[in-house]
Amino acid sequence: MNLVFPLLISTIAGLSTTLGALLIYLKISPQNINKFITLVLSFSLAIMIGISITDLIPTSLFPLLKIKNGFLYSIIAFLCGILLIKYLINKINKVEKNQNNLYQLGILNMIVLMLHNFPEGIATFLSSYQNLHLGLKLSFAIMLHNIPEGISIAVPLYYATHSKFKAIKAAFLSGLSEPLGALLAFLLLKNFITNELISIVLLLVSSIMITLSIEKIYPETLKYKENKFVIIGLVLGMLLILFNHFFL
Numbered sequence: 001m002n003l004v005f006p007l008l009i010s011t012i013a014g015l016s017t018t019l020g021a022l023l024i025y026l027k028i029s030p031q032n033i034n035k036f037i038t039l040v041l042s043f044s045l046a047i048m049i050g051i052s053i054t055d056l057i058p059t060s061l062f063p064l065l066k067i068k069n070g071f072l073y074s075i076i077a078f079l080c081g082i083l084l085i086k087y088l089i090n091k092i093n094k095v096e097k098n099q100n101n102l103y104q105l106g107i108l109n110m111i112v113l114m115l116h117n118f119p120e121g122i123a124t125f126l127s128s129y130q131n132l133h134l135g136l137k138l139s140f141a142i143m144l145h146n147i148p149e150g151i152s153i154a155v156p157l158y159y160a161t162h163s164k165f166k167a168i169k170a171a172f173l174s175g176l177s178e179p180l181g182a183l184l185a186f187l188l189l190k191n192f193i194t195n196e197l198i199s200i201v202l203l204l205v206s207s208i209m210i211t212l213s214i215e216k217i218y219p220e221t222l223k224y225k226e227n228k229f230v231i232i233g234l235v236l237g238m239l240l241i242l243f244n245h246f247f248l
Contacts, residue, residue: 002023005132006129006228007183009124009128010125012143016175017113017172018150024168038229042229042232043152043233043237044046046235048149048209049209051145055245056203064199067196074203082207084088084204085112087184092104100160106155109152110170113174118177120142121177121180145241153167
């Protein structure tokens with residue numbers, strides 16, 4: 001198959017994070033800013049935990065449990081993800097100690113979602129290369145959850161820095177890791193990538209996303225004391241996850 005289409009598909013899926021980032025152009029009145037930030041953060045929280053629990057973990061575990069010591073590899077990958085995000089949180093807290101929590105959260109979301117998007121790019125490219133219809137279906141599902149991921153990066157960064165350029169750039173860079181993963185998959189890793197290797201990476205990413213959600217996003221969401229909007233954001237996020245699973 002022509003390599004252009006698989007690469008194009010993974011690029012469109014990845015850069016859909018930028019579509020989510022465009023939400024910063026909404027005109028929010030000063031009295032509603034806290035409500036808006038709370039809504040976005042709780043929505044992102046539901047998306048990140050929902051994707052991890054309903055998609056990444058089950059999809060990763062099944063291939064691993066079929067191989068010798070697969071359960072042990074799963075535990076190690078999950079624990080490594082927890083340790084890695086704790087290290088990143090600690091490092092960013094020290095380096096960006098003069099920045100507010102929203103800024104740190106935006107940067108952490110960008111790093112974590114780059115890690116998330118990289119293996120997704122590999123999966124999208126390889127599936128499109130083998131079966132274009134399957135690749136299109138997978139990329140559409142990825143686009144749906146990349147859009148709120150772009151929101152989770154851009155909105156905290158914009159309200160922390162008041163710079164639309166920085167917010168859009170961070171979301172764009174996060175999405176760019178998806179076609180980059182696709183390109184590297186073909187150029188360097190095509191003959192070495194296995195389902196088990198991708199499963200280990202995605203399991204590690206799922207533990208990173210869950211830990212980040214619990215340790216950083218959830219406390220930041222509660223800080224604004226807009227409990228009604230916490231619930232609305234969580235419900236909207238869960239509905240999107242359900243739509244993704246039942247209709248795609």
